[in-house]
Every structure is written in structure tokens, then in C-alpha cells.
Amino acid sequence: MPATRLDLLDPADVARLGGIEIVAAGVVEGFLAGLHRSPFRGFSVEFTEHRAYQPGDELRYLDWRILARSDRLFVKQFEEETNLRAMILVDASRSMAWRGAPERLTKRAYADRLAAALALILLRQRDATGLVTFDEEVRQVIPARVKAGQWTRLVRGLLDTPDGHGTAAHAALQRLTALLARRGLVVLLSDLLFDRELALAALRYLRHRGHQVIVFHLMDPAEVELAGPPEVRFTDPESPASVVVRPRELARAYAATVQREVAAWRTACRRHGIAYHHVQTDLPFGMALRLLT
Amino acid sequence: MSFLHPLALLGLAAAAIPALLHLLHRRTPPELAFPPLRYLSEAERQSARRLKLRHLLLLLLRTALIVVVVLAAARPLVPVRGGGEHEPTAVVVILDNSPSSGAVVDGRPVLDRLRVAARESIARTSAADRVWLLLADGVIRAEGGGREALLASVDSATPDWRRLDLVQAVERAARLVHAEPLPGREVHVLSDVQRTAIATGHADVPPGVRILSLAPARGRPAANRGIASASVAEGAVLVAVTSSDGGDAVPLTVRIGTRDVGRALAAPGEGAAVSVALPPQRPGWWAGEAALEPDELRADDRRPFVWRVAPPARVAAGAAAGPFIGAALSVLRDARRVGEGRDVIVGDVPTGSTGRWVVQPPADPALIGQANRALAARGVPWRWEGGVVGTPGLLVSRELEQIAGAQVTRRYRLESTGRGGGEGEAAGGDVLATVNGEPWLVRAGDVVLLGSRLDTAWTGLPAAPGFVPFVDALVNRIVAGAAAVTVTEGTPRVEFRVRGADTVGATVFGLDPRESDLTAATPELVAAAFGPGALVLNDVRLAAERFAGTRRVDASTLLLALALLLAAAELGVATLTR
Numbered sequence: 087m088p089a090t091r092l093d094l095l096d097p098a099d100v101a102r103l104g105g106i107e108i109v110a111a112g113v114v115e116g117f118l119a120g121l122h123r124s125p126f127r128g129f130s131v132e133f134t135e136h137r138a139y140q141p142g143d144e145l146r147y148l149d150w151r152i153l154a155r156s157d158r159l160f161v162k163q164f165e166e167e168t169n170l171r172a173m174i175l176v177d178a179s180r181s182m183a184w185r186g187a188p189e190r191l192t193k194r195a196y197a198d199r200l201a202a203a204l205a206l207i208l209l210r211q212r213d214a215t216g217l218v219t220f221d222e223e224v225r226q227v228i229p230a231r232v233k234a235g236q237w238t239r240l241v242r243g244l245l246d247t248p249d250g251h252g253t254a255a256h257a258a259l260q261r262l263t264a265l266l267a268r269r270g271l272v273v274l275l276s277d278l279l280f281d282r283e284l285a286l287a288a289l290r291y292l293r294h295r296g297h298q299v300i301v302f303h304l305m306d307p308a309e310v311e312l313a314g315p316p317e318v319r320f321t322d323p324e325s326p327a328s329v330v331v332r333p334r335e336l337a338r339a340y341a342a343t344v345q346r347e348v349a350a351w352r353t354a355c356r357r358h359g360i361a362y363h364h365v366q367t368d369l370p371f372g373m374a375l376r377l378l379t
Numbered sequence: 380m381s382f383l384h385p386l387a388l389l390g391l392a393a394a395a396i397p398a399l400l401h402l403l404h405r406r407t408p409p410e411l412a413f414p415p416l417r418y419l420s421e422a423e424r425q426s427a428r429r430l431k432l433r434h435l436l437l438l439l440l441r442t443a444l445i446v447v448v449v450l451a452a453a454r455p456l457v458p459v460r461g462g463g464e465h466e467p468t469a470v471v472v473i474l475d476n477s478p479s480s481g482a483v484v485d486g487r488p489v490l491d492r493l494r495v496a497a498r499e500s501i502a503r504t505s506a507a508d509r510v511w512l513l514l515a516d517g518v519i520r521a522e523g524g525g526r527e528a529l530l531a532s533v534d535s536a537t538p539d540w541r542r543l544d545l546v547q548a549v550e551r552a553a554r555l556v557h558a559e560p561l562p563g564r565e566v567h568v569l570s571d572v573q574r575t576a577i578a579t580g581h582a583d584v585p586p587g588v589r590i591l592s593l594a595p596a597r598g599r600p601a602a603n604r605g606i607a608s609a610s611v612a613e614g615a616v617l618v619a620v621t622s623s624d625g626g627d628a629v630p631l632t633v634r635i636g637t638r639d640v641g642r643a644l645a646a647p648g649e650g651a652a653v654s655v656a657l658p659p660q661r662p663g664w665w666a667g668e669a670a671l672e673p674d675e676l677r678a679d680d681r682r683p684f685v686w687r688v689a690p691p692a693r694v695a696a697g698a699a700a701g702p703f704i705g706a707a708l709s710v711l712r713d714a715r716r717v718g719e720g721r722d723v724i725v726g727d728v729p730t731g732s733t734g735r736w737v738v739q740p741p742a743d744p745a746l747i748g749q750a751n752r753a754l755a756a757r758g759v760p761w762r763w764e765g766g767v768v769g770t771p772g773l774l775v776s777r778e779l780e781q782i783a784g785a786q787v788t789r790r791y792r793l794e795s796t797g798r799g800g801g802e803g804e805a806a807g808g809d810v811l812a813t814v815n816g817e818p819w820l821v822r823a824g825d826v827v828l829l830g831s832r833l834d835t836a837w838t839g840l841p842a843a844p845g846f847v848p849f850v851d852a853l854v855n856r857i858v859a860g861a862a863a864v865t866v867t868e869g870t871p872r873v874e875f876r877v878r879g880a881d882t883v884g885a886t887v888f889g890l891d892p893r894e895s896d897l898t899a900a901t902p903e904l905v906a907a908a909f910g911p912g913a914l915v916l917n918d919v920r921l922a923a924e925r926f927a928g929t930r931r932v933d934a935s936t937l938l939l940a941l942a943l944l945l946a947a948a949e950l951g952v953a954t955l956t957r
């Protein structure tokens with residue numbers, strides 16, 4: 087166990103230690119040191135627990151005995167071993183390249199490091215892991231593999247994807263559904279600044295195809311609590327839109343709006359069996375990864 | 380409301396600062412990228428109404444805060460009402476105990492109510508005040524004898540016979556209190572506020588003097604009738620009756636001593652008068668009284684009158700008097716209206732410097748100059764214009780009704796020389812009859828001049844029925860001069876003036892006829908008379924308003940407290956409504 091667990095340090099401090107590979111490796115070392123079992127559950131032969139049935143679950147995993155006894159639908163979950171196929175989707179739109187303070191990571195940098203760490207964990211578990219980066223278009227597609235050098239390819243894919251332009255994620259997501267033919271785990275890292283219903287439609291489709299979908303909603307702390315000079319013109323980096331506000335006057339209403347938006351995403355995802363996690367970019371990587379356990 | 384530091388009010392212009400800052404201080408804000416702009420727009424859309432209200436509220440609060448602070452700096456003095464001490468005040472209490480205050484309204488003399496109010500005004504004063512009492516006699520009573528002396532004067536006041544001109548009284552009182560270096564200055568007008576008492580213009584009230592007038596009692600004013608005047612002429616007494624509400628004729632009784640000598644119905648109204656014939660009396664001075672039936676105001680129900688019955692004049696006709704004069708005097712002598720003697724001489728040219736003369740122009744125009752010189756030597760300020768013949772016309776005379784309308788065909792124009800006459804004998808003042816507006820019969824001292832000879836060749840008068848009465852009046856009354864009877868205001872009575880053993884005149888005292896009109900003035904009329912700041916108040920409000928103008932408190936502390944509240948409210952709105 088390292089003397090200092092990088093997974094629990096401030097992400098910006100950790101990022102200053104080196105490149106993505108070093109940071110991700112350090113984070114994963116620390117993270118795994120705190121775990122004794124695979125956090126990811128698949129459909130293998132080793133039973134772990136029951137959970138409530140959700141539309142889209144395969145009927146063959148229904149526990150018929152519980153159904154007969156209590157007339158309630160539960161499915162059995164099994165500890166997966168090597169057959170998990172994971173695809174990590176990273177939003178590379180321009181809004182992701184923003185940070186509220188110089189001492190913090192941009193949302194994109196945070197997403198890249200989180201994605202690299204996650205991929206390293208999965209690959210160490212012998213799970214096939216792939217990567218997709220997108221903005222308005224699908225920029226990089228690295229198919230899921232478990233062979234040696236896959237993590238390096240994934241990291242290079244992240245590094246080779248520049249910050250994009252506007253976000254029309256639903257279009258990119260719909261194209262991704264065609265790429266993800268085999269069901270598996272889909273992890274989306276995005277600030278979700280796009281049309282919720284259209285994006286949910288794509289995510290629902292993935293869920294319908296049998297994928298286990300996890301959404302990381304990344305936000306800079308400055309996006310959660312409005313601050314700034316007495317009067318300021320805020321501009322949208324992805325469009326010509328702008329608005330003049332007095333942050334102190336609008337802070338409370340803005341915070342309420344953000345809370346509503348997060349709650350709306352959480353409710354919609356839960357309704358469709360999608361795991362949703364709201365993550366601020368000052369959250370240590372280990373804490374973010376722990377949300378998956 | 381007044382201010383201790385009124386110049387500080389200039390700071391009120393600062394109240395515009397918040398609005399000006401809002402309008403002028405609009406700079407271009409800095410520009411920052413902010414990805415979740417959609418959340419921001421949504422929040423702003425939902426908060427737009429609240430923010431507008433907040434901005435407006437803040438603007439109002441900040442403006443009000445500045446205004447209140449500036450007002451507090453100006454140290455406003457706010458009048459307060461109610462009990463408590465008042466600031467030192469100079470006050471004149473006008474108790475109108477004029478005759479009309481004796482009227483009975485609702486079974487109670489008006490003066491009783493006025494006395495109660497006056498007593499309260501004086502009793503409310505303190506040692507630091509200066510107080511005077513003004514009654515209808517016009518005397519301003521100072522407090523030299525102490526408050527008790529003034530209160531005693533109030534208590535002992537009875538309806539006076541003198542009329543009080545309220546406008547003059549208020550002006551005098553206002554000037555008096557204005558001269559006092561005290562913070563408060565008030566005039567309390569306790570009167571029945573007759574409209575006739577304030578109809579003589581408006582009082583010049585200095586600024587800062589409060590005029591508080593007691594309002595007339597509620598209800599209709601008493602219907603009153605009074606005798607406006609009573610005078611004797613040509614053997615009859617002429618009585619004018621006045622009334623505050625018109626109305627029907629009222630019974631009138633004329634008495635001499637205790638004996639009723641005549642009754643009549645007198646219709647009230649301006650210009651209307653009733654004539655009651657008096658019985659013939661022996662020569663001498665006689666006094667009588669005209670009386671109405673008693674009503675709510677007793678003071679004007681009786682009025683005395685006086686007249687003189689002269690003894691028959693001893694008359695002599697001059698050589699050139701003419702036949703008609705001689706015939707008339709003969710008739711009068713037979714009737715014992717005149718006697719033999721030379722007290723009065725009727726002729727062409729006055730000779731000597733004594734005696735009473737009735738002078739007619741000479742028949743010969745050549746003697747006009749001689750006659751004029753004789754008149755001038757006698758000191759008569761009239762002369763016949765030589766050779767100037769006046770136009771024919773009809774006689775007009777108010778004093779000698781018996782000759783009015785008689786034709787004059789020939790006459791000399793009488794002109795005033797402006798010499799010799801006393802101050803009271805202006806040229807027009809002695810004209811007793813005119814023709815075509817020009818003097819025809821004039822009197823100058825004990826000389827009476829005619830414009831025509833009393834002859835049918837000059838005038839139709841000798842042939843008229845009124846000629847003998849005219850000659851009777853001419854020699855018995857006109858040339859002897861009217862008996863000096865003057866009328867003045869005072870307790871109804873008659874006073875005779877004597878010179879040696881002779882009674883030479885009389886003064887009849889009576890009520891000013893304007894006192895009979897009990898109609899109260901309207902508040903508008905009061906405001907016009909006493910100034911727009913005058914307050915007409917009933918008993919209750921008068922009690923509250925007395926000295927209220929001088930009870931002032933410095934409201935700056937209150938305003939500063941209000942400013943603190945406003946500041947707290949501003950802070951609350953600015954922080955809690957973010």
C-alpha cells in the first residue's frame with residue numbers, strides 16, 4: 087500500500103504529478119488497494135446477489151423461486167470473470183474543455199484521467215475494454231480488446247482527441263449504438279450539456295440492446311454554484327448565445343435550476359435502468375471510481 | 380411644519396442619486412465563457428419578475444433613505460395636538476359682546492357660550508404666555524391685573540351697546556401679538572360672527588399669527604327684527620325696520636312718554652319706512668320712542684327719537700317783498716303760525732349784519748350788483764350771476780316736498796363765491812331746492828336766497844296750494860336752521876345740548892342697525908376677512924386647536940429611526956432576495 091493514496095487526493099494535485107498514464111496507474115493502485123473484490127458484476131456462474139427486475143433484463147436470469155413465493159420479480163446477479171466488454175465514451179466537446187478556476191482540471195482532463203483509470207481497472211480484470219471519443223462526430227473508436235498494449239492504445243486515443251466543437255451527442259450516441267453490437271458495459275463521461283430527451287433516447291436504446299449503462303455527469307464546481315464579478319456577460323463556448331447577469335442576484339435561482347436539472351437526469355436514468363452519477367471535477371478520482379462499486 | 384435648518388433641504392436633490400446612478404452607471408460588463416448557459420437562462424427567466432420587483436424596491440428604499448436623512452438633517456418641527464404644555468404664546472382673546480351677543484338662541488344667550496370659550500382660552504394660558512382681552516368697547520385689556528382680573532372681566536361682560544368691527548379688531552390683535560417675541564402667536568375670535576361684522580374688507584394678518592374663530596352655534600339663526608332708525612320730519616316720525624330674514628310686517632308702537640300716540644304695521648326691508656303722524660305739540664323739545672314687540676334680540680326692539688317744535692317766528696315783509704308774500708304772511712299770521720316782529724325779514728337786499736333774511740332777487744336787473752355786494756358784505760358765499768338767466772324748469776327739493784314739481788319760468792342762476800362759508804357749509808350742502816340741477820334755493824347761515832322772485836311772473840309757486848306751507852317752512856324752519864339732532868351709537872337714550880338757558884340740540888343714542896342682522900358669516904367669508912389661514916372651529920375643535928400651533932416637536936429623532944428602519948429594510952432586501 088503506497089504511503090499516499092493518489093486516488094484520494096485532489097484531482098488537480100494528482101494531475102500535476104505526470105501524464106495520464108502515471109496518474110491513472112497511481113490512482114488505480116491506490117483504488118485497488120482498498121478493494122478485495124471486483125466491483126463489476128456480469129452474468130457468470132458465480133452468484134452474488136439479487137436485484138429488482140428492470141425492463142430489458144433477460145428473463146432467463148429471473149429467480150423463479152422468489153417469483154413463486156412472493157410474486158415479485160428479482161433477477162440473479164453473478165460475479166463476472168472475463169467475459170465483460172466495456173466501452174468508455176468520452177465527451178470531447180468544447181464545453182468539456184472549460185474549468186471554473188485555473189487550479190482545477192478541465193472537465194475533459196478530468197474525464198480523460200478517470201477514463202484511463204477505469205480502463206486500467208477493467209483491463210487488469212481481463213475485461214475487454216474499448217474507447218470512443220466524440221463531440222458532434224465520433225472522433226476516435228478503439229474497439230474493446232483485452233490484449234497487451236490495449237491500455238496504451240486507449241490512453242493514446244484520449245491524447246489524440248483534440249477538444250471539439252459543439253455538442254450534438256444524441257447523433258453521435260446513435261451512431262455509437264451501431265458500433266456496440268455485443269452487449270456489455272457502456273460508461274459515458276460527459277457534462278450532459280445537450281438535449282436530455284434526445285440523449286436519453288440513445289441511452290435507452292443501448293439499454294434496450296442489453297448494455298449496462300453508467301453515466302458520469304461531470305460538472306465543474308463553478309457550474310454548480312454561480313459566482314463571478316458583480317455584473318458579467320456569460321457566453322456559451324459552443325454557440326454565439328450570451329446573457330448579462332449579476333451572479334450574486336441569480337446564484338440562488340441558478341443553484342436551484344442546477345439541482346432540478348441533476349434531479350431530472352437522475353430520475354430519467356433510474357427510470358430506464360441507467361446508473362447515473364453526478365461528479366464534480368474536484369472529487370478525488372478514487373471517490374468517483376468508488377461510485378461504481 | 381417648519382425646519383430649524385431649512386437650507387439642509389437642498390440636499391433633497393440627492394434623492395435622485397440612486398436613479399441617476401442606475402441610469403448613468405451602466406458600463407459594459409466583462410465577458411466570461413460559461414458552458415451551462417442554458418441553466419443560467421432558465422434561472423434568469425424564472426427570476427425575472429422577482430428581480431424587477433427587487434430592483435424597484437431597492438430604488439425606492441434607497442431614495443426614501445436619502446430623503447429621510449436629509450429631512451432629519453433639516454430638523455423639522457412638527458406641530459402636535461392634545462394635552463401637554465405649549466410653547467410661550469402671545470394671545471389676544473376677542474370676546475365679541477356687541478349687542479347681537481344678547482340674542483337668545485336655543486334658550487341661551489349667545490354671550491354665555493362666548494364667555495365659556497373666552498374663559499377657557501385665558502385659563503389655558505401659562506405664566507410664560509402673554510394674554511390680552513378685547514371686548515366690544517375696543518379697549519385691549521392687558522394682564523397687568525393678573526389672569527384673575529381678565530377672567531373677572533370675562534365673567535362680568537354683558538352685551539354692550541357698541542358694535543364691534545371684527546375685521547379691525549382682528550387686525551389690531553394680530554399686530555399686537557406679532558410684535559411679541561414669543562414662539563406662538565394666536566388670536567381667538569369668540570363671536571357670533573355676524574356677516575355684517577366682517578363685511579368691511581379683510582384684516583391684514585402678519586404671517587405666523589394663527590386666527591382661531593369660534594363657529595356659530597348650530598341651527599337656524601334667530602329670526603330678528605329691529606328698528607333701524609326713527610326720525611321726525613314735518614310732524615311725523617319716520618321709522619325704518621330691519622330684519623335678518625325679510626319676513627312680514629310687524630306691529631310698531633310710537634310713544635311719547637308713557638302715552639301711545641300711534642300704531643302702524645312696519646314692513647322690514649332696506650329703504651322701507653313707515654310714517655306715523657305725531658300729535659301737535661307745544662313749542663319745545665319733545666322725545667318719543669318707537670317700539671316693536673319683543674323677540675330673541677331685545678336690544679333693537681326700541682329706539683328713541685327727538686324733535687323740536689319751534690315757536691312762531693316774528694316776520695316782517697320788506698318793501699319789495701311782493702303781494703304774494705304779503706298775502707301768505709297774512710294767512711299765517713291769522714293762523715298764529717307767525718307773529719309781528721323782525722326776527723325774520725323777507726325782502727330784496729339784506730341790510731345790516733344781523734337778523735334772519737329770506738332774500739329774493741331784485742325785480743330790476745340793474746339792482747343785482749347792489750344786492751350781490753350787500754350779500755358779500757353780510758358774508759354770504761352765494762350771489763346771483765348778473766345778467767345770466769337760467770333756463771325754465773321744475774323745482775326739485777327733498778326738504779320741501781310742498782314745492783316739488785312747481786314750474787319756474789324765470790330765474791337767476793345762483794353761484795357760490797366760495798367765501799365766507801364754514802367748513803360744514805360746502806356749496807352743495809346748503810342747496811335746498813334746484814331747477815334743472817342748478818341751485819334755486821340755498822341757505823347760508825341765517826340768510827336764505829331764492830333764484831326767482833315769489834311772483835307768478837317768475838314761478839307758478841305762488842299759485843300753487845303748497846305756497847303758504849312753503850312760506851311757513853321758510854320762515855319758521857328753513858331760515859332758522861334745522862334743530863341740531865344727531866344720531867349716534869350707544870345705550871338708547873336722548874341727551875340735550877344746552878347753551879346758557881337754551882337747548883340748542885339733542886343727541887339720540889341707539890343701536891347700530893347692522894347688529895340686527897343675526898345671519899352668521901360663512902366660512903368662506905371668514906376666510907376672506909381674516910385670511911385663508913383662519914380656522915373656524917366648533918367648541919370641541921377650538922379646545923383642541925388652542926395653542927396647538929405652538930406645540931411642536933423636533934421630528935429628526937423619529938426620522939433618524941425611520942432611516943435606520945429603511946436601511947435595515949434595504950439591507951434585508953439586498954441580501955435576502957438574492
